[in-house]
Amino acid sequence: MTDTLEHGARPARAVDARANAAAPRLLDVANLQVSFGRGAHHVAAVKGVSFSLHQGRCLAIVGESGSGKSVTARSLVGLPGTGATLHADRLAFDGRDLTRLSHRAWRAFRGKEIGFVLQDALVSLDPLRPVGAEIAEGLRLHGAARSREERAQRVVDLLRLVGVPEPELKARQLPQQLSGGQRQRALIAAALALDPRLLIADEPTTALDVTIQAQVLALLEETRARGKALILISHDLAVVSRMADEVLVMRDGEVVERGVAEQIFSDPRHDYTRRLIAAIPSAHSRGSRLAPSSAPRFDTSSAALDPRHAAAAPEILLRADGLVKRFAGPDRSVHTAVDGVSFELRRGETLGIVGESGSGKSTVARLVMAFEPPDVGSVTLLGEDWGTLPEAARRRRRRDISIVYQDPLSSFDPRWTVGRILDDALPDDEPDRRGRIAELFALVGFSGSLAHRRPLELSGGQRQRLAIARAVAPRPRLIVCDEPVSALDVSIQAQVLDLLGDLKAELGVSYLFISHDLGVVHHISDRVLVMNLGRVVESGEADEIFLKPRVDYTKRLVAAVPRLAHRAAGDHPTPRASGAVA
Amino acid sequence: MSAAGRSALAPGPVVIWRRWLGPTVRRLLGAIAVFWAVASFTFCIQALLPGDRAELILNVAAGTFTQPTAAELAKVNAKYGFDAPLVVQYLRYLGGLVQGDLGASYQSHRPVLHIIAEQVPPTIGLTLSALLLGWIIAIVLTVPTAGRHDPLSRAVASFQVAAAVAPPYWIGSILLVVLAVKLRLVPVEGGSGLSGVALPALALAIPLSGFIGQVIREEFARVLDQPFVISARMRGMSDLGVRLLHVLRHAVLPGITLSGWALGALFSGAAVIETVFARPGLGGLLVAATSARDVPLVTGIIVASAGMYIIANLLVDIAYPIIDPRIKAS
Numbered sequence: 001m002t003d004t005l006e007h008g009a010r011p012a013r014a015v016d017a018r019a020n021a022a023a024p025r026l027l028d029v030a031n032l033q034v035s036f037g038r039g040a041h042h043v044a045a046v047k048g049v050s051f052s053l054h055q056g057r058c059l060a061i062v063g064e065s066g067s068g069k070s071v072t073a074r075s076l077v078g079l080p081g082t083g084a085t086l087h088a089d090r091l092a093f094d095g096r097d098l099t100r101l102s103h104r105a106w107r108a109f110r111g112k113e114i115g116f117v118l119q120d121a122l123v124s125l126d127p128l129r130p131v132g133a134e135i136a137e138g139l140r141l142h143g144a145a146r147s148r149e150e151r152a153q154r155v156v157d158l159l160r161l162v163g164v165p166e167p168e169l170k171a172r173q174l175p176q177q178l179s180g181g182q183r184q185r186a187l188i189a190a191a192l193a194l195d196p197r198l199l200i201a202d203e204p205t206t207a208l209d210v211t212i213q214a215q216v217l218a219l220l221e222e223t224r225a226r227g228k229a230l231i232l233i234s235h236d237l238a239v240v241s242r243m244a245d246e247v248l249v250m251r252d253g254e255v256v257e258r259g260v261a262e263q264i265f266s267d268p269r270h271d272y273t274r275r276l277i278a279a280i281p282s283a284h285s286r287g288s289r290l291a292p293s294s295a296p297r298f299d300t301s302s303a304a305l306d307p308r309h310a311a312a313a314p315e316i317l318l319r320a321d322g323l324v325k326r327f328a329g330p331d332r333s334v335h336t337a338v339d340g341v342s343f344e345l346r347r348g349e350t351l352g353i354v355g356e357s358g359s360g361k362s363t364v365a366r367l368v369m370a371f372e373p374p375d376v377g378s379v380t381l382l383g384e385d386w387g388t389l390p391e392a393a394r395r396r397r398r399r400d401i402s403i404v405y406q407d408p409l410s411s412f413d414p415r416w417t418v419g420r421i422l423d424d425a426l427p428d429d430e431p432d433r434r435g436r437i438a439e440l441f442a443l444v445g446f447s448g449s450l451a452h453r454r455p456l457e458l459s460g461g462q463r464q465r466l467a468i469a470r471a472v473a474p475r476p477r478l479i480v481c482d483e484p485v486s487a488l489d490v491s492i493q494a495q496v497l498d499l500l501g502d503l504k505a506e507l508g509v510s511y512l513f514i515s516h517d518l519g520v521v522h523h524i525s526d527r528v529l530v531m532n533l534g535r536v537v538e539s540g541e542a543d544e545i546f547l548k549p550r551v552d553y554t555k556r557l558v559a560a561v562p563r564l565a566h567r568a569a570g571d572h573p574t575p576r577a578s579g580a581v582a
Numbered sequence: 583m584s585a586a587g588r589s590a591l592a593p594g595p596v597v598i599w600r601r602w603l604g605p606t607v608r609r610l611l612g613a614i615a616v617f618w619a620v621a622s623f624t625f626c627i628q629a630l631l632p633g634d635r636a637e638l639i640l641n642v643a644a645g646t647f648t649q650p651t652a653a654e655l656a657k658v659n660a661k662y663g664f665d666a667p668l669v670v671q672y673l674r675y676l677g678g679l680v681q682g683d684l685g686a687s688y689q690s691h692r693p694v695l696h697i698i699a700e701q702v703p704p705t706i707g708l709t710l711s712a713l714l715l716g717w718i719i720a721i722v723l724t725v726p727t728a729g730r731h732d733p734l735s736r737a738v739a740s741f742q743v744a745a746a747v748a749p750p751y752w753i754g755s756i757l758l759v760v761l762a763v764k765l766r767l768v769p770v771e772g773g774s775g776l777s778g779v780a781l782p783a784l785a786l787a788i789p790l791s792g793f794i795g796q797v798i799r800e801e802f803a804r805v806l807d808q809p810f811v812i813s814a815r816m817r818g819m820s821d822l823g824v825r826l827l828h829v830l831r832h833a834v835l836p837g838i839t840l841s842g843w844a845l846g847a848l849f850s851g852a853a854v855i856e857t858v859f860a861r862p863g864l865g866g867l868l869v870a871a872t873s874a875r876d877v878p879l880v881t882g883i884i885v886a887s888a889g890m891y892i893i894a895n896l897l898v899d900i901a902y903p904i905i906d907p908r909i910k911a912s
Contacts, residue, residue, distance in 0.1 A: 079815055082729075107818045116816035124809040128831055128906060134810075138817040174907060190817065 026197060026229050027053040027076070030090035034071050034080045045071045045084070047253040051246075055197065058230040060244035060261070062237055062276070064489035065460075068253035069233050070119075073200050076231075077114050078106045094197070111138045115191030119203035119233075121184040125175040131186045132171030135159070138193040158189040162219055180357070181212035188219060199223060200231040205239055209356035209516060214560040217242060235489055237276055238519075238562040241265050249273045265564055279494035280564065281523035286542075289501075290494030290523070314347040317382060317478050317510055318368065318401075324376035325363050337363040338374070339534035345478065350504065350511040352525030352542065354518055354557075360534040361514045365482045368512060369403055370394055382477065399427050399474035406483035408467035412455040418466055419451040425473035440469040443506075444499060461492035468499060472507065480512045485520060497524055518561050522546045530554045609899055613892045618676075620888040624881045625675050631877070635664055638875060642688040684885065685878035687871075694882035697867065702886070705856070705863040709848045711783040713841065716790035720837070724795050725825050728802035728833070739799065746792030750851050754785030754858045782859045786851055790844055794837045802833040835906055838898055845894035849887055 034046040046068040053059050061069040074080050076091075078101065091098045093113060101109060110116075118124040125134050135158055136151040138144075145151040152171070159167035162185040164178075175183055184204060191199055201220060205213040221243060224230045234240050240247065240261075247264040249257040249272065257270040268274045279290050325338040338360040345351045355361045367374050370387050379387030382400060405411050412421055422437050430436055441448060444465040455463060464484060471479050481500070485493040497520065503509060515521050521528060521542070528545045530538040530553065538551040549555045636658035640650045659665045663674060678685065684694035723742065727735035758781060761767045805811060806829055814824050853865030864883055871879035903909045 077816055079812065103820075107820055109818070110815070111817035116813070118809045118813050118816070120809055124813045126810045126814070126828055127908060129828075134813075137814065137819065141818045141823075176908060187813070190813070193817075 024095065025052045025092075026055045026094055027051075028090055028092045029076070029088060032072060032075060032088045032091065033086070034068070034075055035085050036081065036083050045080075045253050046075065049248075049250070049253075049255055051248055051255075051258065053198070053229050053231065053246075055229050056224065056227050057245045058224055058232060058243050059246050059248065060232045060234065060240040061248045061250060062234060062240055063250035064235055064276075064491060066252070067250040069250045070202055072250070073116075073202055073231060073233050076200065077110045077116055079110075108142070111191075111196065112142050112194045113196050113198065115194070115196040115199045117184075117187050117191045117199065117201040117204055120207050121187045122175075122180065122207060124187050125183060125190075127175055129174070130172050131175055131178060131183075132156075132159075135171070135186065135190040135193055138190060142194055144194055154193070155189075158193055159186065161192070162186070162189045163215075164189070179212075180208055181215060184208060184212075184216050185219065188216075188223075192223065196228070198229045198231065200233070202233045203235070204232070206234075206236070210518065210557060210562075211356065211560045213239070213562065217562070236562070237265070237490070238280060238564050241564045242562060249276070276490060277564065279490045280519065281494070281497060281517075282519040282563070285523050289498050291491060291498050314349070315383075316344050317347050318345040318512070319343075319380040320364070320368065320377065321380070322377035323364065323367055323374045323379070323387075325360075325367060325372065326375050336534050338367065340377075341529075341531070341534075341536055342377075343529055343536070343539065345510060345512060347477070348504070348508055348510055349527065350513055350525045352521035352528040353512065353514045353531060354516065354521045354528060355531035356516060356557075358533070359531040361516075361531050362482055363534075364531070365403070365480050365512070365514055368480055369401065400476055401478045401480065402471040402474060402476040403480040403482065404464070404467045404471045404484045406486050408463040409455055411467065412463075414455055417452050417454055418446070418458070421455070421466065422469055422473055425470040427474050436473070440473055443472060443503065444469045459492075460488055461495060464488060464492075464496050465499065468496070468503070472503060472509070475507075476509060478510045478512065480514070482514045483516065484513075486515065486517065493520070500524065518546065518557060530557070606900075609896060613896050616892055617885075617889060621676065621679055621885055622672075624884050625672055628877055628881055629668060629671065635877070636662070638877070639688050642874060642876065679885070684882040687879045688876045689871075689874055689879070694878050697879060698864070698882055698886050701862060701864050701867045704861060705849065705852050705865065706890075708779060708782055708786070708852050708856070708861070708863065709845060711779055712786035712790065712848050712852075713845060715783050715787035716794055716844070717837070717841075719787060719791035720794040720798060721830070721834075723791070724799050724802060724833070725830060726822075728799045728825075728829075729806040742792045742795040742799070744792070745788050746796055748789050748792070750785050750789055751854050751858050753788050754782065754855050757781050757785055758859070778861070782852075782855045782861060785855055785858075786848055790848065793844070794840060797840055798833040798837045801836055802829055805829045805832040831905060835902075838902055838905065842891075842895035842898035846887075846891035849890055 029052065030050045032046055032049045033044070035042060035044045037043055049068075049072050051059065061072060063069045071080050071084070075086055075088075076093075076098075078086075078098065080086050086099075088099055093109075098109070125131060132152065132155045135155045136145075139151050139154055145154050155171050156167045159171060164170050164182050164185050170178060170182065170186070175186075178186065188199075188201070188204070191201075199220075204220065205216050208216060217239065220230060220232070224243070230243070232240060232243060244261040247257075247259060247261050248255050249264065249270065251272050257264065257268065257273045259269075264273060265277070268277060275291075278285075281290055320341060320343050323338050323341045324336065326334050326336045328334055341360070341364055343351065353361045353364060363372075366372050367387060368379055370379065370389075370391075374387055377387075378385065381397065384397075386394065386397070416424070419437060422440055423433060426433055426436055437451075438448070440446075441451070446462070446465065446469070450458070450462070455466070458466065467484075468479075484500070485496050488496060500511065500513075501524065504511065511524070513521065513524055522545075525542045527540065528542045529536050530545060530551070532553050538545060538549065538554045545554060546558055549558050634655070636655045637650055639658050639662070640654060641648070656665075663671060666674075675685075682695055684698070686693055687697060690697070720742075723738050727738045761781065802825075806825075811824055811828055814828050815821070819827070849864075852863060853868055855861075856863040856865035857869060864887070868880065868883050870876075871883065
């Protein structure tokens with residue numbers, strides 16, 4: 001496969017669209033329809049999607065889970081999924097009709113003409129084989145490098161191309177021995193192995209820390225600059241806004257809006273696009289609601305219950321003093337997960353802890369919950385010792401503090417109904433259990449019909465609401481939220497964040513809010529701790545930390561956050577800086 | 583642990599110890615401990631069994647059921663050391679075990695070790711060929727059908743469930759009647775050659791293939807949906823290629839663990855099958871020794887079987903990291 005480019009390397013971002021339109025299309029899709037199952041179980045996943053793409057351009061397909069964006073992309077390589085029926089009026093790559101390809105022809109096509117990067121690099125590389133074997137696989141299958149030595153050399157070259165350090169060593173290592181960013185790079189290298197003209201990346205940055213995310217996006221940008229066409233699939237509009245020339249907004253298998261990126265982000269026409277853009281939590285959304293559909297049940301502007309407006313300084317709920325936690329590694333090396341962390345959390349306050357994976361923020365949550373004793377330091381809850389007590393003495397006071405996890409599903413007994421899960425969370429001395437459960441249902445906006453459902457029968461957003469209802473059940477003073485919205489779509493995330501805000505105003509509960517997402521933390525927190533490698537590197541008022549970071553590490557974090565390159569009209573329009581994050 | 587911990591200043595040998603020798607030595611020590619426990623257990627049963635052992639020996643040797651005189655008993659007791667305190671007997675027994683001495687048979691008065699050594703090779707041959715055959719059947723049936731819902735795949739899955747619960751001696755009898763008596767494809771009474779081992783091995787392998795098949799089928803279907811499998815398809819690999827090259831390796835892992843248990847189970851299952859097919863082997867020996875109340879021989883066979891079982895599991899432990907390199911790497 002020669003790398004003949006129709007337009008040479010892209011000279012600049014703002015290639016004249018009309019010049020491109022005159023050139024032959026690389027990819028042409030008309031009325032693509034994909035459905036799963038038959039008869040009563042028939043589900044249409046993609047309902048008539050049309051688009052086209054030119055060499056060297058980037059198309060973004062945006063939508064929430066279940067919108068059909070991944071199925072659309074997978075249809076382009078003829079693998080929409082098991083039991084899928086595919087129909088398209090036109091599905092052509094470089095003038096070649098893909099709907100007529102035989103199985104054998106499809107196999108020769110995949111990988112060679114279109115490289116595909118699946119989401120979640122953590123599980124997209126075979127955990128039992130060295131990384132190099134995965135990259136060499138495509139070369140071997142398509143006969144691109146016949147000898148073993150030649151393939152090994154190509155693998156090293158590819159890993160170097162995508163910026164993996166020590167490529168010779170990494171090629172021989174297992175995926176688990178590589179960092180998340182390196183794995184994602186290796187996966188991109190595998191997709192680029194046969195120099196395909198089109199690269200499709202499905203949620204390429206979703207599981208990554210913000211600084212790594214920025215690096216991977218830069219790598220994709222570079223790839224595009226080398227003349228590849230790029231289809232970028234994401235639920236994250238901010239990620240997409242940096243790179244896309246054109247955007248397709250999908251919902252329920254349909255394209256609700258399509259257009260040039262500038263227009264979509266600055267002047268979204270469809271209501272759904274507007275909602276998606278508004279739902280992104282960030283500095284400018286602070287104090288406002290993210291999901292327009294959910295009106296506040298409670299007047300949040302009322303100062304009566306807002307402790308920050310009270311005259312005296314509110315009481316200290318939680319105090320962590322010089323917490324240190326060490327773990328022994330598999331080779332008995334000692335790893336200090338938390339290294340001298342101190343903070344105070346006052347009544348009615350939301351304290352955010354932000355940091356990348358491995359920064360020790362979740363360990364802090366476990367220490368605060370007293371699931372584990374600290375090696376050094378103390379945790380004080382409501383003025384009394386908490387962290388170092390024997391569990392029996394602590395149990396009576398457990399109701400004062402509760403926790404919401406990232407993945408609620410694994411924290412529920414799958415055979416229990418919603419009603420039973422909440423009943424189990426109530427204190428033993430609760431007088432009116434039924435009434436209290438009904439109250440909790442109302443608090444999180446559940447209808448009574450959900451009481452007999454089981455966790456698996458709930459949507460992702462409902463599960464997280466249930467987790468919050470369970471956390472609220474014993475009337476705690478403090479709720480620890482450990483990445484509570486990281487697994488949710490942006491509009492569901494918006495609803496959950498709004499719910500947390502409502503509950504705070506309504507019940508006067510305080511939060512210790514842990515997240516890797518700076519936008520989310522900024523949106524919800526009053527004060528913020530920034531953690532790196534087990535230490536607190538910076539702390540202060542949320543606005544100060546995120547708008548005027550003092551420490552280099554925080555500055556790097558803040559700079560790496562993908563932001564909407566174009567703000568919706570009426571907001572704060574920022575000129576689109578080429579390639580750089582705003 | 584302490585030795586490795588203290589010598590932290592010399593990283594080279596420490597790393598080798600931690601990665602390789604440490605786990606292997608620990609596993610070996612564990613295996614020896616298990617073997618010692620089994621040996622002690624069988625000794626206890628032997629010593630605490632009701633009835634006088636000297637009387638038993640005299641009766642077994644003479645083929646009578648008379649009450650020997652006290653003088654006769656004393657002679658036997660002295661010869662076999664039954665007059666010594668139990669602790670001394672136990673230590674002698676362990677000492678003998680270390681030197682490979684399992685005592686002498688009450689019936690033939692030949693060393694138990696020799697008798698077992700003669701009968702072990704056919705049993706091991708049968709066990710290993712059954713295990714191999716079981717794996718081949720399981721893989722051949724599972725690889726093309728796992729994760730599919732067409733009628734044929736469902737039928738194969740149902741067959742595996744049925745096979746897993748079928749008793750080997752029943753399958754053995756059916757095979758014998760159909761293949762040997764009706765169709766005359768193989769001799770009725772198995773010789774020592776390939777045709778002789780084929781039917782009994784198949785009788786043991788079919789239920790085993792059902793077990794292994796069920797275990798790997800479930801894992802196979804799970805792995806088929808993993809993103810790395812779809813990624814391989816996206817690179818242009820065929821469905822069968824993905825199944826063989828990526829999925830199978832993951833799917834066999836739980837089956838490998840099962841194989842350690844299966845070898846032990848086959849070893850005891852062989853006893854029945856050997857009788858059905860009138861084959862030489864430990865099975866026939868055990869049946870004969872038990873009915874004759876030849877205690878040292880029975881003990882010897884139990885200890886030898888336990889030894890096989892331990893070796894099988896040791897081999898599984900050693901083989902596992904070859905298929906799953908994650909264990910080594912972490």
